Amino acid sequence: MALFKRPRPAAAPPPQPAAAPPKGPPVDPLAGDAVAHRFRAELAEGRWQEFHDFLEATRDWTSRDFYLSRLADITGRPAWLDEWAAARPGSPLPWLFRGQHGVFWAWQARGSGRASTVAQDTWPVFYARLVDADRDLARAAAMDDEDPTPHARSIQAALGLDLGQTEKHKRFGEAARRFRWHRSAHTIMIQATAAKWSGSNQEMFEFARGSSAEAPEGSGVHVVVPLAHLEKWLNLPRESGDGEARQLQYFRDGQVRAEIWRAADRSVRSPRYQPDQYTPSDRNIFTMCFFLMQDYQAQLEQMRLIGPLIEASPWKYHGDPGRAYEQARTRALQVIGMAQGSGSHRAP
Amino acid sequence: MIPVVETGVVDGVTVLRSASATGRNAAALVFRVGRFDETLPVAGVTHLVEHLTLSTGQRASYQFNAEVSGRFTAFFMESADPADTADFITTACRGLAGDHRQGLEQEKRILRTEAASRGGAGALGACLNERYGASGPGLAAYPEYGLHRLGWAEVEAWRRSWFTAGNAVLWISGTVPDGLRLDLPPGPAPAAAPLRPLGLTLPGFAPGGRGGIGLSLTGRLSDAASVTLDILQRRLAQMLRHERGLSYDVAQARERLDGDIFHAWLTADALPEQTSSVAHAMLTVFESLAGHGGTDEEVAEYARRLRDGYESPAGPVMILHRQAQDVLYGRPAREPAKILWAAGQVGPEAVSDAARQLLGQMIVATPQLVPAIQGRMPQLPAWSATTVSGVIRRSRDSAASLTTGSLGVMLTPEEGRHVTVCFDAMAALLCWNDGQRTLVGTDGFAVRLDPGEWPDGDAVVRSVEALVPPGLVVTIDSPGPERPPRDQAPAAAPPPVAGTSPARPRVWPRILRGLCFAVVAFGILAIAGGDVSDGIAFVVIGVLAVACQQLWAQRRVRRGR
Numbered sequence: 080m081a082l083f084k085r086p087r088p089a090a091a092p093p094p095q096p097a098a099a100p101p102k103g104p105p106v107d108p109l110a111g112d113a114v115a116h117r118f119r120a121e122l123a124e125g126r127w128q129e130f131h132d133f134l135e136a137t138r139d140w141t142s143r144d145f146y147l148s149r150l151a152d153i154t155g156r157p158a159w160l161d162e163w164a165a166a167r168p169g170s171p172l173p174w175l176f177r178g179q180h181g182v183f184w185a186w187q188a189r190g191s192g193r194a195s196t197v198a199q200d201t202w203p204v205f206y207a208r209l210v211d212a213d214r215d216l217a218r219a220a221a222m223d224d225e226d227p228t229p230h231a232r233s234i235q236a237a238l239g240l241d242l243g244q245t246e247k248h249k250r251f252g253e254a255a256r257r258f259r260w261h262r263s264a265h266t267i268m269i270q271a272t273a274a275k276w277s278g279s280n281q282e283m284f285e286f287a288r289g290s291s292a293e294a295p296e297g298s299g300v301h302v303v304v305p306l307a308h309l310e311k312w313l314n315l316p317r318e319s320g321d322g323e324a325r326q327l328q329y330f331r332d333g334q335v336r337a338e339i340w341r342a343a344d345r346s347v348r349s350p351r352y353q354p355d356q357y358t359p360s361d362r363n364i365f366t367m368c369f370f371l372m373q374d375y376q377a378q379l380e381q382m383r384l385i386g387p388l389i390e391a392s393p394w395k396y397h398g399d400p401g402r403a404y405e406q407a408r409t410r411a412l413q414v415i416g417m418a419q420g421s422g423s424h425r426a427p
Numbered sequence: 428m429i430p431v432v433e434t435g436v437v438d439g440v441t442v443l444r445s446a447s448a449t450g451r452n453a454a455a456l457v458f459r460v461g462r463f464d465e466t467l468p469v470a471g472v473t474h475l476v477e478h479l480t481l482s483t484g485q486r487a488s489y490q491f492n493a494e495v496s497g498r499f500t501a502f503f504m505e506s507a508d509p510a511d512t513a514d515f516i517t518t519a520c521r522g523l524a525g526d527h528r529q530g531l532e533q534e535k536r537i538l539r540t541e542a543a544s545r546g547g548a549g550a551l552g553a554c555l556n557e558r559y560g561a562s563g564p565g566l567a568a569y570p571e572y573g574l575h576r577l578g579w580a581e582v583e584a585w586r587r588s589w590f591t592a593g594n595a596v597l598w599i600s601g602t603v604p605d606g607l608r609l610d611l612p613p614g615p616a617p618a619a620a621p622l623r624p625l626g627l628t629l630p631g632f633a634p635g636g637r638g639g640i641g642l643s644l645t646g647r648l649s650d651a652a653s654v655t656l657d658i659l660q661r662r663l664a665q666m667l668r669h670e671r672g673l674s675y676d677v678a679q680a681r682e683r684l685d686g687d688i689f690h691a692w693l694t695a696d697a698l699p700e701q702t703s704s705v706a707h708a709m710l711t712v713f714e715s716l717a718g719h720g721g722t723d724e725e726v727a728e729y730a731r732r733l734r735d736g737y738e739s740p741a742g743p744v745m746i747l748h749r750q751a752q753d754v755l756y757g758r759p760a761r762e763p764a765k766i767l768w769a770a771g772q773v774g775p776e777a778v779s780d781a782a783r784q785l786l787g788q789m790i791v792a793t794p795q796l797v798p799a800i801q802g803r804m805p806q807l808p809a810w811s812a813t814t815v816s817g818v819i820r821r822s823r824d825s826a827a828s829l830t831t832g833s834l835g836v837m838l839t840p841e842e843g844r845h846v847t848v849c850f851d852a853m854a855a856l857l858c859w860n861d862g863q864r865t866l867v868g869t870d871g872f873a874v875r876l877d878p879g880e881w882p883d884g885d886a887v888v889r890s891v892e893a894l895v896p897p898g899l900v901v902t903i904d905s906p907g908p909e910r911p912p913r914d915q916a917p918a919a920a921p922p923p924v925a926g927t928s929p930a931r932p933r934v935w936p937r938i939l940r941g942l943c944f945a946v947v948a949f950g951i952l953a954i955a956g957g958d959v960s961d962g963i964a965f966v967v968i969g970v971l972a973v974a975c976q977q978l979w980a981q982r983r984v985r986r987g988r
Contacts, residue, residue: 202801214711
């Protein structure tokens with residue numbers, strides 16, 4: 080028998096599971112494209128043959144880029160990629176697809192966080208996958224001199240391998256020489272010229288503004304302007320001590336708003352806008368900017384056009400993309416409702 | 428016209444001759460001995476022999492010089508008068524037989540001065556060191572330590588064994604002078620020690636060098652390898668300089684490591700911000716060559732340039748020197764026409780095979796970590812794989828520990844990372860005049876011992892010295908490498924360089940401690956003198972100060988500062 084009894088601590092209440100915030104509507108990474116959905120199901124079972132034929136017949140470079148990039152985003156390394164390459168050695172397509180997958184696969188190892196969040200032993204894996212991806216993309220490029228896709232996609236490999244701004248611009252130049260208004264080549268270059276990938280705000284905006292100034296009305300390339308502003312906005316807290324305060328004000332700046340409006344008027348809001356597979360992406364990007372600019376009429380106008388085709392990017396910057404999208408919509412409706420009740424609301 | 432080489436023998440020495448393309452005589456007396464034949468404690472002995480040979484002070488009216496490379500020593504001259512050739516050969520042979528003990532120290536000093544102005548072997552030497560450690564070609568990474576140690580007896584013995592008639596070839600481009608004599612001691616060519624490459628997993632990379640990228644490549648001598656290296660260099664120059672403007676110079680240097688194996692050093696310079704891009708481009712081009720081979724046009728261009736070289740004014744000298752090296756290695760000297768024919772037969776497959784072989788044995792030297800290289804190959808080991816057990820001591824300066832046992836010495840800068848030198852695999856023990864010691868292992872790893880850093884440091888040094896054969900000891904009359912700052916863990920000692928600034932021993936903590944003890948002693952004296960209260964105060968203050976200092980020092984050790 081113990082001489083002294085320690086007071087038994089009161090039983091702690093069982094931990095209550097944190098109430099999960101309600102999920103928003105689903106996000107479709109295939110942008111509602113029925114063809115893409117069909118091929119994704121086939122590829123999931125290792126059946127690449129029909130997709131090969133489809134991709135081979137697709138010489139519209141925007142479409143090829145869309146199906147390639149959206150369907151190659153597969154977790155892990157499927158064995159059928161090598162089987163495809165072995166079965167069609169004379170075709171650039173298996174190398175193109177495997178190269179694009181290699182880029183995604185590399186980032187699966189690295190994660191999407193800042194470099195400081197990456198474990199030391201992860202870097203060699205990340206780099207090795209990028210080197211392999213770059214070899215595949217170079218091989219695809221050598222086999223089809225007309226196709227801008229491998230050049231555009233290889234910018235991502237150059238970015239991860241830290242090959243420098245000269246190399247990134249060279250690769251962009253190769254893509255643009257084959258298709259001047261290649262949307263993905265332009266949007267990837269926003270990342271490639273950003274400060275976090277050895278570029279700078281100045282370089283990024285020079286590229287974005289220059290591209291938008293030259294792009295024809297109705298082109299999806301104008302999306303580089305809101306993308307550049309979103310990139311800068313995201314990075315503000317790391318730039319200075321008052322970054323978070325500046326972030327709150329960023330999209331209320333008159334020049335920022337004017338630039339985004341000008342880009343929107345020349346693309347998603349233009350009667351000459353040419354819809355394609357990337358249209359949901361274009362509209363989601365502009366919509367989030369309108370939301371941050373508190374231009375709720377324009378935001379809701381784009382949301383009506385988006386319908387159910389919510390894209391993960393850029394809403395993921397606010398957490399769950401579907402929920403962020405819904406919250407933005409609710410906020411806009413509330414403000415518009417109040418405005419209608421008390422007077423008027425006018426978009427600039 | 429391609430020069431024709433005639434062969435003869437004079438005084439037991441093979442003589443090669445061809446017509447001169449310039450009308451002037453050129454000649455070289457070549458011996459099959461060089462830096463790679465030495466050992467670390469006598470490194471520089473061949474260079475010393477070369478200097479002493481031509482140190483007679485006589486001023487010749489013709490051009491002459493001498494050179495020591497990895498495997499060859501050549502005394503060469505050039506003149507319009509064939510009689511000068513005979514004079515030079517006689518002078519060289521007389522110099523090789525002379526007693527130079529009077530001028531020995533002066534020449535050693537001159538050589539140390541030459542080394543100081545020349546600088547180190549840089550990334551090339553570092554790569555050879557990675558491959559061969561502190562032996563054979565790996566010695567290129569080290570200073571000529573023998574210059575601190577060699578006496579006349581050792582120099583003379585070296586000369587007697589290597590500079591013999593059986594280990595020499597004389598080549599002459601031009602006229603063989605009347606009455607040519609080669610008065611060299613008789614004797615066969617000594618057997619060269621076999622190459623002892625370390626068991627590395629290759630390809631691999633090693634951070635080092637100041638800028639740009641260096642590729643260290645080894646392979647068997649072959650026509651395909653020569654063609655492949657030429658194509659590779661030209662493709663790289665075309666891409667890096669002419670197409671992309673990333674490099675100013677793409678250079679290649681090749682050297683025989685023994686009779687069959689060569690080492691090629693292929694470099695491209697680059698601005699720091701372009702280093703990654705240059706590395707990626709170099710390796711991509713190399714991989715492409717390994718994958719697809721060269722084109723017929725590239726092979727034909729190589730053969731044409733080779734023929735141009737043979738037919739140029741420098742052609743005879745180039746051919747003669749190469750043939751002399753073949754003869755000295757006991758290989759049949761190949762006629763230029765046969766080499767040209769064989770080069771023209773090299774096909775894409777052979778180029779591809781040679782490139783694959785070279786890639787598989789490659790070491791890449793980079794100024795910093797380069798993602799495009801990290802993604803292709805591992806970094807070469809920076810730490811020893813072997814460990815030894817024995818007495819463990821903690822550093823006074825850092826979190827490092829030192830293990831000394833009967834089998835060797837092991838420095839452990841941090842948990843799981845060791846630098847080990849075993850006594851049965853030692854290349855040299857360097858003894859600096861400030862008390863520091865550097866143990867260099869045959870694998871190239873080195874442990875620096877500073878007696879001031881370790882408890883019982885002097886005893887440790889004495890115990891280590893007792894286990895090292897005297898033939899491996901080099902006493903250097905200058906201070907050892909400076910100890911790293913106290914906030915850095917000691918690392919593997921780099922290939923040590925003589926003449927660095929002295930180490931700064933840690934004296935101020937000892938002074939502080941001495942003052943504390945003085946305060947205590949003062950207090951005791953005061954108590955003894957009757958001032959009890961003040962005396963106790965001094966004693967308490969002194970004791971507290973010592974205790975605080977001790978606690979602070981232990982904390983520094985625990986934090987690894």
